[in-house]
Structure formats: structure tokens, C-alpha cells
Amino acid sequence: MTDHAKIQDRIDTTRPHTARIWNYWTGGKDNYPVDQEAGDQIRELHPGIGDYALADRRFLGRAVRHLATEAGIRQFLDIGTGLPSADNTHEVAQRIRPDARIVYVDNDPLVLVHARALLTGTTEGRTDYLDADLRDTDGILEQAAKTLDFSEPIALMLLGVVIFVEDDAESYAVVRRLMDALPSGSHLALSHTITSPSMPDVDEAVAFWNEHGTPRLTQRTPEQVARYFDGLELLEPGVVSCNRWRPDEQDLTAPADVAMYGGVARKA
Template identity: 60%
Template sequence: MSTHPKIDDTVPHSARIWNHLLGGKDNYPVDRAAGDKIREVFPGMADIARHSRHMLTRVVGHLVGEAGIRQLLDIGTGLPTVNNTHEVAQRLAPESRIVYVDNDPLVLVHAQALLTSTPEGATDYIEADVRDPDAILAEAARTLDLDRPVALMLMGILGLVADHEEARSIVARLMAALPSGSYLALYDGTDTDPAYVEALARHNSGSGAVPYTPRSPERIARYFDGLELLEPGVVPVTQWRPEANTWGRAPEVACAGGVARKR
């Protein structure tokens, strides 16, 4: 792990833009400008950020609390916020082991917050790109037993891989390395809202950040090919097993995902 990461504060980065949209302080003016431009065209962007984060919390709760998973590989971690994956998992099962992966050096700076752990469990952080699954798996094996079930989490990261077939290949390569009983959990932005698509198009053309590609719910569902998709399937993040007091009132947002089990 590099002790002196080089942070380029002249180019916006997705993790820092997301942090700004969630109301965080770990970002630079260039990130705030990029996020604000998205919100000017699409005010609902902050809602997507908030609701997708809530889905992550519910997914981890299910995987650890109901499915009995004790190992999680969270790729595209983003900057630390409330209810990080290891916090939710280790509240339910203190022996849980979590590996975070991101390629933003600022996340590495804040990795100390992500590396807190119960004595019974473990956390680790890998600075790597989702496009290099072999390196991720090799590093993850330091902390995770890849012969035992692992929950692979790809929350909002695959839209940064422009080619859909490449994104599918990444998912397939990662899941192929995990044993039966492992899970895939992911969400990504969808092309269901024209205002959201327009906001991203403007962001992609003018911000200098890595472009983000929204996809149809049908294309997102293809990531789960060959896996046993859990109910309610691939749905807007607000509709994936919402809390009882929000059932029937959850708004639709242009972000969809699901969870599936490897047989």
C-alpha cells in the first residue's frame, strides 16, 4: 500500500463527486463543480446517491444477517461515510472479513477509517482498478479465503467501464474465481430517465472525469447471467427489499440493481 499517494485535485473523480452529492466534505472544488453541474440539469442526482447508499446497507444486512456470508469484496468503495460495508457487516457478525478496492488515492488517504475492525474480524484496502480483476483477486486473497463463499459488491462502478461486454467480462472473471454459495450484489445508473441521461452526457463531455455510462435495466440484468437471482430481481434501488415503513412509497430512481447467488 503506497504511503504517499498522488492526488490530482485538478481533475474530478467519481468517488469524490459522489462524496459531494452525499453531503460529504472529502472533495475538491473541481469535484463540487462537476457534481453541481449534474444537479443543475438533474436535481434528482442527490436522491440517487442517497437511495443507492441505503440499498447497499440493506444488501449487506441481508448477505450477512440472513445469507450467512462472512466475507465481502467491495470494489469501487468510494470515500468513507456512515454505515460503511464493514460497519454494517461486523455489527451483525463481528467475525466478518471485508476487503475494499478503489483507485482514487484520496480513498487510500482515508483508508484508516475503512480499516477499523472488530478483533474477531478483519478489513483490508486495495488500491486497484476494477478493470484488473486478476490483481484484485490476488491481493484480496491475503485477507479472504477464496475457497469459502464471498459476496462480491460492485455498487455503482460498472458504469465507469464504457464497453458493456468488457463490464460483463469483468463480472464473469471475478465470479468465476469465487466458490459455490458466493453472491454478486450490484447496482448502476439506468437510462430510464432522459434528464439523468442528459446530465451524464454533459458531465462526460465537459468534466474531464472518467465517463459514466448508464445502461438499461435489461443490460444490468445481464451481469447476473448464470446466477440465481434473488427476489425481487433487478429493480430500482429504492425497491430492493425496502424497509417495511417505506413499502409502496419508495420513489423510482434511475438506478437499478439486485443480488444473486452462485449455485
């Protein structure tokens, strides 16, 4: 069996998958009827869910622009990449810094199929893709070091991915192990689905997803999300709804709050 056939064999089209539903909500075409059906059912439970996907995507763009422009970051380790879309990390970063280097990491076979779209960039810079699980921190760091210079600051991008680590202690430990390996001046950009008494329909939608879809996800409170940044210099405005992190004009017209919170912090 060829490598491509092996990858295709890993794709389960009988159960909805979070990356493909996210892709569906953001207007992509890399999804199947089973994903569209589940996505529509979740949207019935919580009509604003599509806004969360878009808010998270736009948060990525604003965070990368800040990191590449104001923080001077030239290297990005993007774990939990998801399916390629408009304005991926390397596209945003290399528009500002053509020599930027980006390593994408994901273990979704469909993302791997489309990895070629993530490996196009400027001739001055470099992009690479690793097929790995977030929990394999040693393997990720070892492989990423072939592309990134760990003596220079790196931005660790963890957008909507630690939600798949159910155990709280393990999820915090994974983030800490990754940040501990990065030099001073590195940054962490992280987003996470929250649970809040003011958003009960979100809990209902997540419960539906965990019963019918894969992989299961874990919600955490805004206070629990803020803990991922412990020991780091949290940038203003802190850990907030993604569309309220340094919003531009388009974000100001979006819903006031989404149940996807994020923040950016610097390692001293």
C-alpha cells in the first residue's frame, strides 16, 4: 500500500470530524455530508457556533500579524493546524517577513492529504509539516528543530487544540513542556472553547458533539484557559473572547462575545 493510500485509509467518512466541520462552518469544501449534517445539527442547538469558527480564524491572523510585526517573530510552530484555509499562518507571517519559517503539526489524515497547500510559501522562507499528535512533545520538538532555530524566539500557536486533551493536568503539562523548550522572547498564542453559565447552549452543542463526533473535546472556564499562560507575560487585553483580542473594524461588528477565548503571552 502506498503512503497516500495509507493516509486515505485513515480517513473515516462515516463519523463527523471536528476539523471537517470547522472547515464547513468557515465556508470550506474539505468536508463530507456526514460533517455537514452534524454541523447543521450543532448549529440548530447553538446558532452562533459558526461565529466562533470565524472568530478563531481571525484571531489567528491578528495574532500572527502582531507577532511578526511588533514582536519581531520570524519562526512559528503551529500545532493543531487544521485544514488549509485562507490566510494560514505562513501566508500571514511571510507577507510581513518573507524569510519567516513555519512548522505545521497535525495528526488528522485529511489535513495530511492537503499538507501540500501548507507547504507553499516564499522562496526566502520555509514551511514544513509534521504528522504528529500534540501529546508527543519530544517528537514534535525534535522534528521541528530541523526547520526552526531553537536559539531564536519562536511563536507557539495552539489554536483550538488543547481542547482535545481531556485531563486538565496533562493539558497544562503539554503546554508547559513545549514552552519550556523555547528560548526567551518566544510567545504563546492559544485559544480554547469555554464553558460559561451565560452560554448554556454551548454546553448542549458540545455534549451533542461528544456523543456523535470525533475526537471528543473538553470545555474549560475562562479562568482555566488563563492558566495556560501562567509564568508568561500576558499581553493586553489578556484572555478574552477571540473577537475582542485587539479587534479591527470587522471584528467590532461581530457578536459581542463568542465561547472561544484566546490570548497571547511572551516568555521572559
